[in-house]
Amino acid sequence: MARQTGSARSAKSERRKEDILRGAERVFAEKGFLEATISEVARRSGVSEATIYDYFGSKEEILFTIPLETTRRGKEKLEEYLTYIRSASDRLRAIIHNYLDFYEKHPDYAAVALLILKQNPRFLETEAYRIIREWSRTILRVVEEGKASGEFRSQADAYVTRTMVLGAVEHAVIGWLLLGRPSSPSALAETLSAQIIQGLDNPDRQGWRMEISLTADGRTKNYRLTPEEEGEPSDS
Amino acid sequence: MARQTGSARSAKSERRKEDILRGAERVFAEKGFLEATISEVARRSGVSEATIYDYFGSKEEILFTIPLETTRRGKEKLEEYLTYIRSASDRLRAIIHNYLDFYEKHPDYAAVALLILKQNPRFLETEAYRIIREWSRTILRVVEEGKASGEFRSQADAYVTRTMVLGAVEHAVIGWLLLGRPSSPSALAETLSAQIIQGLDNPDRQGWRMEISLTADGRTKNYRLTPEEEGEPSDS
Amino acid sequence: MARQTGSARSAKSERRKEDILRGAERVFAEKGFLEATISEVARRSGVSEATIYDYFGSKEEILFTIPLETTRRGKEKLEEYLTYIRSASDRLRAIIHNYLDFYEKHPDYAAVALLILKQNPRFLETEAYRIIREWSRTILRVVEEGKASGEFRSQADAYVTRTMVLGAVEHAVIGWLLLGRPSSPSALAETLSAQIIQGLDNPDRQGWRMEISLTADGRTKNYRLTPEEEGEPSDS
Amino acid sequence: MARQTGSARSAKSERRKEDILRGAERVFAEKGFLEATISEVARRSGVSEATIYDYFGSKEEILFTIPLETTRRGKEKLEEYLTYIRSASDRLRAIIHNYLDFYEKHPDYAAVALLILKQNPRFLETEAYRIIREWSRTILRVVEEGKASGEFRSQADAYVTRTMVLGAVEHAVIGWLLLGRPSSPSALAETLSAQIIQGLDNPDRQGWRMEISLTADGRTKNYRLTPEEEGEPSDS
DNA sequence: CATGAATGAGGGTTCATTCAT
DNA sequence: AATGAATGAACCCTCATTCAT
Incomplete structure (x- = not known):
């Protein structure tokens, strides 16, 4: 009873x-x-x-209860982290790092979440999934913020970005769980973040812009001037 | 018998x-x-x-036989497609389109592959998986080619890219299977490709370059000139 | 569970x-x-x-457990019986009686032991079989004792005797189980014992002996005198 | 069909x-x-x-057909052998030898007959079993003949003897099949025959007899003279 | 004559779940 | 609050046997 x-x-x-x-x-x-x-x-x-x-x-109730606390804490933890980060790209980077780290530190949970729960349609109706969904909205929000601030280009798609982030992280973790490769998924975090962020990057984000028209062969081309990516100005 | x-x-x-x-x-x-x-x-x-x-x-033998023909044909089909595409970015785009299209056209197969096979450790030892692994090497190759030709930046990571492509596509398809969203995963193809490719893009790729030094406040900045992203030269 | x-x-x-x-x-x-x-x-x-x-x-584990207690008790019972019997022939007789009686009283067990277990090679590796083997060594011991005491002839073979005892008893019981003949296997006990024992009997066992030489036709024969088999001396 | x-x-x-x-x-x-x-x-x-x-x-029909020819031939062979043997004890010995030899030479048949057919009640209704029964009557006949001729003692029991012969031989062969012991069942033939025959032996079988009355302690005992078991008469 | 192909029937075994104590 | 004991319900798989060709 x-x-x-x-x-x-x-x-x-x-x-x-x-x-x-x-x-x-x-x-x-x-x-x-x-x-x-x-x-x-x-x-x-x-x-x-x-x-x-x-x-x-029931057995399934146990299964669906497993992620409850975890996702709740995960969501809080993430919010905590993000509190002090302003730039959208850094926020995204933090999310990716955080997510990879978490799975790496909790492989049993990772296996349950990625190999079992993910394929169970009834999981979609649970409280735990509701939390995950909320949590994942953070990614949407960050992208939108980045677009609003001009940090990300206006064509950037928040949903696609979320799919990329979650998909890539989860794919990497599944490989790690089943194949042992990569040996540490969190090691991907930096590279992965860089590529995703650069995919969103707004080349126009600077406040000023120099436009140049170059005419040759009777045809005209328009150019715009952007600052060299990183690095200090070189001495004359 | x-x-x-x-x-x-x-x-x-x-x-x-x-x-x-x-x-x-x-x-x-x-x-x-x-x-x-x-x-x-x-x-x-x-x-x-x-x-x-x-x-x-056995029941499991049936399961593992399901993807055999399919992956074999899928691999051939892809090679066929890629025959006439030269640029790395277009190749990547083709792969992503192709992969999404395929799953969308074969939802039962998608469910088997993504919800069942993908989490079965024994599947990793099957012939079908061997083919998939080969197939997925195409992505690595394309990225490397892109880097070699200067189309992709040298920091681009082929493995991370593969993880992004497969992860994003599969994540999207799983969402479609379980939640019905997006209603057509292949509709993501263009946006997804664009973001992934731009994540790889080499801003230095053009053959000619105009460098400008702009000095202000006693400090000098170097600029380089690149053609406007897309579009024909506008008339003067 | x-x-x-x-x-x-x-x-x-x-x-x-x-x-x-x-x-x-x-x-x-x-x-x-x-x-x-x-x-x-x-x-x-x-x-x-x-x-x-x-x-x-498993089903087979049940099968192999059936004879465990039974053989254990049977072995003890036999040892108990033999405690007060000294002569080898009486011991052998007791064993035969005991064995036949037991099967007759437990026909289900007899069927399991003789029709099922006996033909199962894996049974030979069970604890129950170990006990049976030990139990059957008693026959060897009795024969050897009989030979040592002079009760049985020195040519008597303990192994062959065991084979005869077990073989005959089991054959009789199988006949009883399958054909209903003999109607009571234990009724054979006396005759069977007698024939087996007489097969072992040492004609020289008495303490005294009268030897007679009888010569006829120019040839001499040696005789020895033995007491009339059983029975009281007849009146003059 | x-x-x-x-x-x-x-x-x-x-x-x-x-x-x-x-x-x-x-x-x-x-x-x-x-x-x-x-x-x-x-x-x-x-x-x-x-x-x-x-x-x-049916499968069972195959099973029941296996022993048909074999038993038929076995019966004929035995009759052939016995044609030239007169003494009951030699006949019995021949039967035992023959039976053991046959099983040893045909281990597959032995396994089928002793481990499978012997425990199948339906086998008892087949033609092959009828032949076996007839065959085994030979033993009864030999014993009765032995008794009639005075070679075997009158208390000898033909049925018990048959049980001993069949039981001992089959038990030995089963041991050989399952345990590999004895390594050659036919090696038992001589010892086994000897013990069984001596179990039947009539000490009175000679044509003449010397009776002696020995009186001692006021009690009389009757003795009879028998020839020394084997061996030529010794020289005076 | 011979057989490739198909199947009905059945059996051992496992487990989530319940309930009396 | 805890559990030992019991079970109903299912499922995978095997194989003797049949039949059309």
């Missing part, structure tokens, strides 16, 4: 529940959802099978 | 096998691998369960 | 296990191993199929 | 049938009846599964 699937309960209860979630995460990560058995989750969590059903209504 | 999982056989046999694969693809796409039952595959293929086992040794 | 194929457990559990073994013994005896179904064993034992798998890992 | 399960047919047909029987014997011997598959029998016989059903109505 599930006497308290509810919410407020004793600290001991809370700990038990955590134990089960942790055990389940490990087992699911190793075996996949359907090949994982409640009995193994019970063994790994140090509780009986029946007790598991005191805390969760 | 027809025991000939082997290879060369009658045309009728070949057709039967195709039927089964087609039926399995549909069922797997709808239910996922483990919730799909052989009995339903049999029903959908119009054969008996036992017959299925005359053609395939 | 009750997962405890182990050992020490509640009395109730122990009873359940016994029930299953008893039911299985009956079903196996009637149908043979491969034609017996777990579902029928379940029905006869009054438990569900799944419960059977809580107590035993 | 079984067009000719009947009898008279072409020599080619006959050969085919023989091939199948031979293949089946091998497979049954290796796997047991139920674990042997028609498909493997087909492979080993060099025919298709369907063809097997042209010659035999």
Whole structure:
């Protein structure tokens, strides 16, 4: 009998529940959802099978509960990070770093999220997914902000960018989980950020611009002047 | 019992096998691998369960056979397309279009490939995966060529680019499969290509260059002249 | 799930296990191993199929467990019987009686042991078979003792004797099981014992002996005097 | 379609049938009846599964046909051997030798007969079993003859003797098949025969007899004189 | 004669879930 | 609050047997 699937309960209860979630995460990560058995989750969590059903209504409920806390904390963590970053490109870079780092530090969670949850249509209806969706809107917002500020070009597409960020990160992490390559996904962060950001970069972002018309062969070409990418002015 | 999982056989046999694969693809796409039952595959293929086992040794063997022909043809098709394209950016664009189009046209296959096969570690040991791996090397090659020709900047990373391309496309297709959004993944192709390519773009690629030194406030800045991104020269 | 194929457990559990073994013994005896179904064993034992798998890992494990207790007890019983018997021939007789009686009293067990287990090569690797082997060494020992004491002739072969005892008893019991003949295998015990023992008998065993030389036709023959086989001296 | 399960047919047909029987014997011997598959029998016989059903109505019919020719020939062979042997003990010895030899020379047949057929109640209704029964009556006859001629004691039991002979031989052969011990069952023949025959031996069998009454302690004992067991008369 | 092809029927085994204690 | 014990429901797979060619 599930006497308290509810919410407020004793600290001991809370700990038990955590134990089960942790055990389940490990087992699911190793075996996949359907090949994982409640009995193994019970063994790994140090509780009986029946007790598991005191805390969760079904095997799938366990699965869908695993990302709840994690995504909640992840979202908060990200917001915290972004507080002090202003430029859109740095924000995007931070998001990418953060996301890769997180998965690398929690491989069991990564396996559950990317290999199991991602393919389950019913997951889309859970609270955890709602949080993820919100979290991922941050990317949209950052891109829009970047466009508004002129940092990103106006043709930049926020949705496409989000797809690129999430897709690339997740693809890299899946490769790492299944193939062991790359050996550290977070090592990609810098390069990946650079390419994505440069894909958004607005060449016109500077406040001034020099236009030049060059006429040759009876035909005229228009040019615009932009500052050399980086680096100090060279001495005359 | 027809025991000939082997290879060369009658045309009728070949057709039967195709039927089964087609039926399995549909069922797997709808239910996922483990919730799909052989009995339903049999029903959908119009054969008996036992017959299925005359053609395939196990449920998993069916699963791993599904992408065989498809990836083989996909690889050839791509090579065909690329034959007449020279510029690296156009090649990349073609790859992305092609990949998105293919998934959009074969949603069942997409579901099997992206939601089932992609998370199965044993798939990595199959012939089909070998073909996919080869296929995906094309992306690496294109990026390297682009860098060699000066079309892409030298800092561009082929592996990261491949991750971006595959990750973004697959992420988009998964969203389409599970959420129905975007309503047409291939519609992303243009925007996605543009952002990825611009992430690789070499601002220095033109053969001629006009350099200008602008000195102001006692400090000198160097500029270089590049042609306006697209468009014909405007008339004087 | 009750997962405890182990050992020490509640009395109730122990009873359940016994029930299953008893039911299985009956079903196996009637149908043979491969034609017996777990579902029928379940029905006869009054438990569900799944419960059977809580107590035993496989159908074959049930089969191999059936003779465990029985042979253990049989071995002890025999040792008990033999405690007070000194003469080798009486010991042999006791063994034969005992063995035939046992099978006759437990026809289901007899069928399982003689018709099923005996032909299963894997049975030879089980604990139960180890006990049987030990048990059967008693016959070897008795024969050797009989030879040592002069009760049995020195040419008597312990291994051949064991083969005769086991072979004859088992053959008789199989006939009884399958053909109903003889109607009571244990009725053979006396005659069988007598013939086997007489096959071992040492004609020289008496303490005294009268030798006579009889000469006829110019040839001499030696005789020895032995007491009349059994029976009291006849009156003059 | 079984067009000719009947009898008279072409020599080619006959050969085919023989091939199948031979293949089946091998497979049954290796796997047991139920674990042997028609498909493997087909492979080993060099025919298709369907063809097997042209010659035999069912898997069990194959099984029951295997011993037909063999037992028929065995019976004839034995009769041939016995033609020139007069003494009952030699006949018995011949039977035992013959039986052990035969099994040793045909291990596949031995396995089929002793491990499969012997425990199948339906085999008892076949023609082959009828022949075996007849064959085994020879033992009964020999024992009765021995008793009639005075060679065997009058208490000797023909049925028990048959059980001993068959039981011991078969037990020995089974041990050989499953355990590899003894390494040659036929090596037991001599010892086994000796013990069985001595179990039947009539100490009174000679034509003359000397009776002696020995009186001592006021009690009288009767003795009879018998010739020394074997060996020539010793010189005076 | 021979067989390639097809299948119906069935069986062992696994597990999520329930409930009495 | 916890669990030992029990089970219903399913699924994969095998194989003897049939039939059209």
